[in-house]
Amino acid sequence: MRQSHRLNDIGLINRDKVITFNFNGKSYQGYEGDTLASALLANGVHLVGRSFKYHRPRGFIGAGVDEPNAKLQVTINGHSEPNINATEIELVDGLSATSQNCWPSVEFDIGAINNFLKRFFPAGFYYKTFMWPKSFWYKVYEPFIRKAAGLGVASLEKDKERYEHKFEYCDLLVTGSGPSGLASAYAAAKNGAKVILAEDKPRYGGTLLTDDVSIDNMSGKDWSEKIVSELKKMPNVTLKNRSQVFGYYDHNMMVMFERVGDHLTNKSKYTPRQRLWYIRAKETILSTGSIERPIVFGNNDTPGVVLSSAAKEYMKVYGVLVGRKPIIFTNNDSAYETAFEFKKNNVEPIILDTREEHDSEVVQEAKNKGIQIKFSYGVIVANGYKKVKSAKIGKLTKDKKSFESTETINCDCICVSGFWTPTVHLASQSGNKLKFDEKIDAFIPDKSKQNEKTVGAANGSFTLQETIESGFKTGSELSSKITDRNNENKIPTVTETKHNVHDKFWCMPLPKNENPKRFVDFQNDVAVSDIEIALREGYRSIEHVKRYTTLGMATDQGRTSNLNGLQMVSNIENKIVPEVGHTTFRPPFTPITIGTIVGREVGMEFMPTRKTPMHDWHEKNNAVFVDAGAWKRPRYYKQGNETLLEASKREAKNVRENVGICDVTTLGKIDIKGPDAAEFLNRVYTNAWLKLPVGKARYGVMLREDGMIMDDGTTTRISENHYHMTTTTAQAANVLSHLEYYLQIVWPELNVNVVSTTEQWAGAAIAGPKSRDMLSKLFPDLDVSNEALPFMGYIESNLFGVPARIFRISFSGELAYEVNVESNYGLFMWEKMMEIGQEFNNQPYGTEALSTLRIEMGHVAGPELDGRTIPQDVSLDGLVSKKKDFIGKNSLGKEAFILENRQKIVGLVPTDRKSSIPEGSHLVENEKAKLPNPKLGHVSSSCWSVENNNPFSLAIVNDGKNMIGKKLFAVSPLKNTSIEVEIISSHYVDPEGKRVRS
Amino acid sequence: MLHINCPFCGLRAQKEFAYGGDATVKRPELNKEVSKEEWDNFVYMRKSPRGKHIELWHHISGCRQWFKVQRDTATHEIFKTAKMSEEIV
């Protein structure tokens, strides 16, 4: 198949490998080494999309990251992604792309009617139109905006690709492999520094691949290849192509995005698609080059209008002609080289130079080559709808505000050059305040903020000589600071054309009675008229103008539009650009995939899964698991077709009647040792700890300094200076940090050590009236009588040869024990318990039954200790010592905390004794009251009381003490329920606590 | 991401640490009469200075030591880190 615009003997593509791809349903061919953009242009395709607001036909403007228009929906290997820059994605077999933001097709787009209605879509249109009424938002405005703003479509499929993260340290990171980047990387590498050289494109060399220069008698391309091959041989250098440093963060950390597998057709299973690098560099060289900016003129968004540098790159790198009848429209010398390249490939360009007639090296060369130049000329309007067909051009008057004459000439492309904008994004992100360089009409980095130095075109040096010299010098200086070596570099000899000064001209005036759109920001469809409106309506700050017009707010971050926008504002405001200032640059420099940001942390790898040693047993015995932080805990053990409620009732009932065992390994455990351990506990907990005897456990509550309960649990005195603390599963990590804080910072004089032993011990609770009988069979040689092992007692023993700790503590309110063994024996312990428990009708129980048991006993847990309750609120004031001081004690005297009608924990039963009360329901007096209905409290925990066979809940209610016996409504707008409830005591079962002591 | 020099472990990435607030706050002594104002200042009132600030960090994914960091809250520049027993002046 013929590629209509492919040149025969120029370009760096691999013509031996033909690649077939699909665009908007049509099959095309390109070559390996093409981008999707170059392959489409090779086939004469310019029209690739519709614009964001007006749905105007759009084509390619750039050849890389500067491209604002060619955002396509691209499918490779069945994986579809929106908003892919066609100028950046490499062509691969089977790639299929479609245009976005158009319906039914890019050729005929209904939305283009917006273009004819454009006077209704000025700046601020969205702000003005969608303000009111509020009720219209959800049903009218939002769907409309969403539809109109429809860029690509996110895939609903799971992303099957693999993404990776990598952490790297280096002496010097060089961002960009143009002449200054290569020179600085080379100089630093010669000094022995550990260097990373990152290049966004597949090919190293930057402008050396396209500029007509010679270095040490080699072409720019050959010199870059020589340097790259030398760098590749050096062990201290990492070269990364297809890798873009997109973010500059604190302490010299850069984030880089590497396209590892996107261009590979047969990549192995473990080759990631993309990789994110976190690079901590001692020094950074920003050699990010510059981006050509357009000159603004009428209908300058017509397909076929391209940047002159892009036209040259398409020819020299890809062997592609963007047109056969080009106009070169420029205010500077660099675009002449694009004209020369056209001429070299037997295409006749015409140059329109906004500068007055003058002489220079390039002008002479053009004349020698027989290229027609029209001085003081510019393009006024591009004609043609889906493709440039001709251009109305005009001779500018001396003041350049109107025309002496106009004419129309035929053309099929307009290559425009409005001079160069240094790419200062990374420097700005590092905190560098930019400064305006009058010479080049653009911002360049000012004083370094972090360890960064900008070199080459990014620093406003637009001659190769200067660029290469500063590269060698900076690379050498920065590296010798680190390596203490100072290699002598021979600076190469450079031959290049001398460029004259450019014309400070950026926007063509309009002829009388004509009003074509002149676009400043292509991606967001912001025209000159929009900026004028914003200023007319009183917006002055450039940040406000930006937000009102959306100028520079698209994903291209205004790479081609920012400066022209600033020029526009400064002209209208009669200020100089530096007074207008510039908007903020933020990472990422170009859009990156969510997959890359997430990396391997998806699915099971999202966070670690913590399993107890008995996990496999639970799994085999039909446990249904629930997440408790990172832990998996059995919620219930399903039998047959049981529901959650049925299973938890069965399990809880069995504990009340017989005996059950529960895996409590997940409870936080902290080992506390040292001569001052008792004193420390005495300060941490609200109750007294100095007199706890060895072999005894005690329940304790700890507060934050603001008086709120932090956590509760039992702590056991194992020996004179050794305690075993338990915490709730959820607070384990926080409690450890809390203890360390007080030991290391507040009371360093205390001789105490703490360490987490949560994972060292496996724990099982044995609960129920038959638990003592069962325990005695587990430890046949041990006296487990109420006298030998009373409530809150502790004994060490061995479980069939395995050392075990036995605590007589209870969360269920029944006679109960907890047995701990070393983790590796956890399963052994559990299986022994299951085996021996058979004769006592032992059943395992999960967290749902565990909750049921503790709720009907009125024992508080996480939902009550939610960081907003003090001990009195949950009836734990009995544990608050009046005699000693402890963490948070001073706060308990606060006025609000000692109010008579302070909130308090109560129990609730539905008056119908049937309806379960949703947790989180609000308690109100009148269910039908007008909103906002005053809230008297909330339901914290709910269960089905197995003891009384009806629903029961715990709640925290205002003036709880005096509410017993009253009736309220528990309303849950979420569940759409309203249940009449009776307030009773929070201790629904065994209020005297007889069972635990039995 | 900050690069923090743990006085015990050396330079480590910020994600290994937890922030702990103003290091110059002193807890009132135990068992001593504290005025309401003094206590409230200790529990609630914190300065939020722009510029140099001595703060606490906890090397939770490392040596588990709390230590002091002198950092510029506007630029994130870290001037000094020190063990709790050492003074930053």
Ligand SMILES: [Zn+2]
């Ligand atoms: Zn450390």
